[in-house]
Amino acid sequence: MAGRAPKHAPAQAEQDGADSRQGSRPRGPASPPPPLSLFDAERVFDVCHVGLVLRAVLGVQIMLGLGLALAARDLAQWAGWVSSGTVVSLSGVLLWLLLVCGLRHQLARWREPWQWAVVLGLGAACASLGWQLLNLASGEISSGFRLASVALSGLASAAVLLYWLKLRERVQRPADALARLAELQSRIRPHFLFNTLNTAMALVRIDPQRAEGVLEDLSELFRVALAEADTVVSLDSEVELARRYLDIEQIRHGERLRVRWQLDPAAAGARVPPLLLQPLVENAVRHGVEPNEGGGDVEILTRARGAEVEILVRNTVGAPARAAGHGLALRNVRERLRLMHDVAARFELNPEPGRFTVRILLPR
Numbered sequence: 001m002a003g004r005a006p007k008h009a010p011a012q013a014e015q016d017g018a019d020s021r022q023g024s025r026p027r028g029p030a031s032p033p034p035p036l037s038l039f040d041a042e043r044v045f046d047v048c049h050v051g052l053v054l055r056a057v058l059g060v061q062i063m064l065g066l067g068l069a070l071a072a073r074d075l076a077q078w079a080g081w082v083s084s085g086t087v088v089s090l091s092g093v094l095l096w097l098l099l100v101c102g103l104r105h106q107l108a109r110w111r112e113p114w115q116w117a118v119v120l121g122l123g124a125a126c127a128s129l130g131w132q133l134l135n136l137a138s139g140e141i142s143s144g145f146r147l148a149s150v151a152l153s154g155l156a157s158a159a160v161l162l163y164w165l166k167l168r169e170r171v172q173r174p175a176d177a178l179a180r181l182a183e184l185q186s187r188i189r190p191h192f193l194f195n196t197l198n199t200a201m202a203l204v205r206i207d208p209q210r211a212e213g214v215l216e217d218l219s220e221l222f223r224v225a226l227a228e229a230d231t232v233v234s235l236d237s238e239v240e241l242a243r244r245y246l247d248i249e250q251i252r253h254g255e256r257l258r259v260r261w262q263l264d265p266a267a268a269g270a271r272v273p274p275l276l277l278q279p280l281v282e283n284a285v286r287h288g289v290e291p292n293e294g295g296g297d298v299e300i301l302t303r304a305r306g307a308e309v310e311i312l313v314r315n316t317v318g319a320p321a322r323a324a325g326h327g328l329a330l331r332n333v334r335e336r337l338r339l340m341h342d343v344a345a346r347f348e349l350n351p352e353p354g355r356f357t358v359r360i361l362l363p364r
Contacts, residue, residue, distance in 0.1 A: 044162075044169045045104035045115075047097050051343035059164075060093050060157055061086065084134060092130035092154055096122055096161075119162050120155045127154020199251050214251060217244035221278065232340065235276075235302060235309065236268035242277040242300065249285050256295025257285065266304035267311075270364055273336040279329040280313040280358050288315030288356065304364055311360040317351075330358070337362065 047053070064085050065078075072078035099122050100107070107115050131150040135142055200218075203211035221244060250257050281298060288296040301312040334347040341362050350357040 044165050045100055045107045047104070047165065048101040049342045049344050053094075053097055054343075056097060056161055057090065057093050059161070060089050063157065063160075064089050084138070087134045087137065088127065088130035088150065089157075090130075091133055092123075092126040093157070095129065096126040096154075096158060099126070116159075116162065120158045123158020123161075124151040124155040127151060127157070130154075199248070203251075210251075214248055217248050220244055232271045233274050234268060235270040235272050235311070238272055238274075238277045239263060239268075239300070239302070241275070242281050245278050246281060246285075246298070249289075253285075253289055253295060256292075257289050258295065258297045260297065260299040262299070262301040262303075264303040267302040267309040267364070270309040270362060271340070272362065273333075273340055276333060276336070276360075277311070277313070279333060283329055283358075284313055284315035284356075288317055292316075292318035294318075305361075307364050308361050309364050311362075312357060314355055314357040317354055317356050 047056070065082055068081045068085060069078055072081060100119065103118075107118065110118070128147065128151050131142065131147065197218075200211045200214045203214065221241065246257070246259055250259070277300070281300065284298045288298060296316040296318060299312070299314040301310075301314070303310050330349065337345040337347055337360065345362040346360070348359040348361075350359060
């Protein structure tokens with residue numbers, strides 16, 4: 001676990017564990033690592049998600065069942081054909097998805113005709129291998145016509161799946177952009193900018209160095225907020241950005257804001273949308289610290305759990321916030337997680353007496 005106190009906080013924030021980066025953060029042009037660009041082609045071939053695999057398998061099985069129903073004379077014959085065909089279709093689709101997932105970076109760099117040729121060829125090969133697997137179990141001898149039919153069926157299924165993947169990416173692009181715009185509205189609120197600039201102006205005469213630090217943190221927040229929508233960042237970068245935000249709030253609230261970090265280095269490389277943590281800690285300060293005379297506690301926890309990463313943002317709850325929340329920030333975070341990780345990510349809210357917890361689980 002790791003933790004670090006804000007660099008220009010008037011009060012020492014509560015720490016948990018040791019951090020190799022303890023001490024003051026270097027000032028200057030240094031900033032968190034740049035986000036990794038998520039090109040459209042890579043999004044098309046990024047089939048490494050449980051939800052997408054389930055949809056692809058279900059779609060192929062429905063096509064198989066409807067096609068066999070046209071030729072079967074009764075339900076018993078249809079059920080027998082479907083059970084045999086499932087061996088071919090299920091093994092073929094899963095192998096095809098595995099190969100496309102493994103080759104997604106190479107496929108994204110090729111021209112579209114080559115993408116179609118390779119993906120359709122993989123579909124024909126995977127269906128043929130599935131058919132051979134069925135023959136090993138049944139001992140049936142295949143004719144050349146049957147082998148050609150199976151290969152063409154695999155090619156056609158791959159073509160349908162690839163067209164669906166490309167259509168899915170085109171549909172998600174505007175949805176991603178709209179979610180981003182709505183997120184910007186709720187993240188960088190005018191009163192936050194006004195308060196931060198007031199804090200910086202008050203520090204200019206008495207402590208110019210700290211005023212410069214506040215403005216640098218603010219500029220970094222806006223740099224990330226105005227970044228391209230088609231990006232992903234590491235969880236470590238999001239943690240650093242949340243630190244900058246809480247450093248600014250520490251100037252305003254002093255000892256009333258008590259921050260506790262519990263960070264697992266093994267979770268630092270997880271892929272997340274930009275501005276995932278900042279709106280959550282902003283909500284925690286707004287609802288858990290600002291309304292209360294004695295302030296409040298904010299805890300941020302990350303940890304790796306097998307193939308998943310867990311993120312917790314927890315704050316104490318006292319008096320109601322001065323301005324009622326509209327929930328837009330939480331909805332936007334949930335939606336952007338769904339767009340990036342589909343059903344592989346979970347977003348949970350856990351209100352309890354005296355505290356409120358946001359819990360996120362996503363692929364490692």
